Amino acid sequence: MNGETLHRRIDVGGVDIFYREAGPPDAPVLLLPHGYPCSSFEFRNLLPRLGDRWRLLAPDYPGMGYSDTPEHFDYSFDGYAQLLDGFVRALGVERFVLYLHDFGSPIGARVAIMQPERILAQIIQNGDIPYEDALGDKYAEIEKSWSLPEREMRAEIGKAISEDVFREEFLNDVRPDLVPRIPPDLWKLHWSLITPRRREIAIDLIGGLKANRSWFGAHRRYLREHHPPTLIVWGPQDFYMPEKSARAYLRDLPAAELHMLDGGHWLLETNLDEVVPLIRDFLDRTLC
Template sequence: MTSTVRHRRIQVGNVDTFYREAGPPDAPVVLLPHGYPCSSYEFRNLMPLLGDRWRLVAPDYPGAGYSATPDDFDYSFDGYAQFLDRFVKTLGLSRFALYLHDFGSPIGARLAIMAPERIVAQIIQNGDIPYEDALGPKYAEIEETWTLPEAEMRARLAKAIDEETFKEEFLNALDDERADRIPPDLWKLHWSLVTPKRKEVAIDLIAGLKQNRAWFPAHRQYLATHEPPTLIVWGPHDHYMPEKSARAYLRDLPQAELHLLDGGHWLLETHLEEVSGLMRDFLGRVHA
């Protein structure tokens, strides 16, 4: 099953926004917020596989991919959620399923909390979790910077924003057999789009993980209260989000479907057919 991906631009507030879209305009919608250090490019292979039955929409955040990087934007998890809210309203998307991956998870979850009635279902794939005790060992390196004075913390984070670190992010905890499925385009492309301003944006966002920790209870309350139909598709070979991170969601979503695949953080690169097949089955039952 294939469908053409269309590449479009739209004005969202003061942000010249690039987005990818596939599928019929009147089909049930799947919203695809991207992770870090990526863009809507991460969904380029998934969208054609589901576009025969669903309308898939993947924007680039301000300061990422091919969207603009305005000076007066709030580059935080809250700011990105407000942007997504304006984006879906601009496109007239009133109900949709959410794909939550990496930083797209806390951003998308904030969007869901704004208007729970819009969320038909969620697919969680190695998303940043709201469970402190189930984070992977790599998170300890980030938490260590929180003890530093602000200027020193930002300087430490700035040193970690380079092409080699981008490569490490995409190859996260994979052995050679799995890592050779990750195309170097991911880190080469996204590093080529980094400007001095975008580097500051990345520092702001990573530093914001400290403040995001205080938001965990609100995320958990949303899950437990609304219990949206949920498919959890996880790659346990992930230093940030290992298997225990996936299983933590079952505390508040006991009815969720959990599938562990033999991959890592970027399953759409290594296990595309398996993920798209699971999504097709799940969405066919809850969002047809």
């Protein structure tokens, strides 16, 4: 059925990957790389809402969600991008729209840079931005750890790998009246999937934000040179990515369509009924 969500597994380079899928197999593809500390679970409500017209693919990264946690894997933004590239190739997908949210933004953007001609369009929703001067105040707490010796930095980051902090990450900076819209399943489920090995992987990824800064220029250059059709939907109640973060994209994508909604970092939980028609309209106009 077109709107039905299917739950599948696929081998990608020797790694067992879990993914969610909806939509006709011959429809235009919307690729959904997830954020942190989440998984493809974040797209569970979006898939059936768009699966009548488009094929949606939402994989779990290695070491997250229901995918395998191989001992030998490059648990970095580069490593995840290579995995995501292998995922679309394994499924025979040649062109696709990218949905960029949270950590899925630097991962998905790396895939776009590999072969820009594959990207039909992009939807950016509170994605980790490539503009240092437009980051939210909360990023300063992460940056403080970067001056520490490696061992101390990892210990400091490790303090943030807890159920209480996961809850804080999902509630983020939304107004009290929006909090009841965010289900505790988000932090309860994803905390239950943490193992000692996965905790170290999370530390690697968060610590990798420092090295990721050197990649910002390449990301901005890609946007400037290839100007993919872009829809920006943003929840400004976000202590990592406030309103100024969304507007920063307009420096390199002046033709992008920007919608500022009354929500926060996890718009698909709080503002799904607003996001869906914006995406449908954008895809109808862009892919016709």
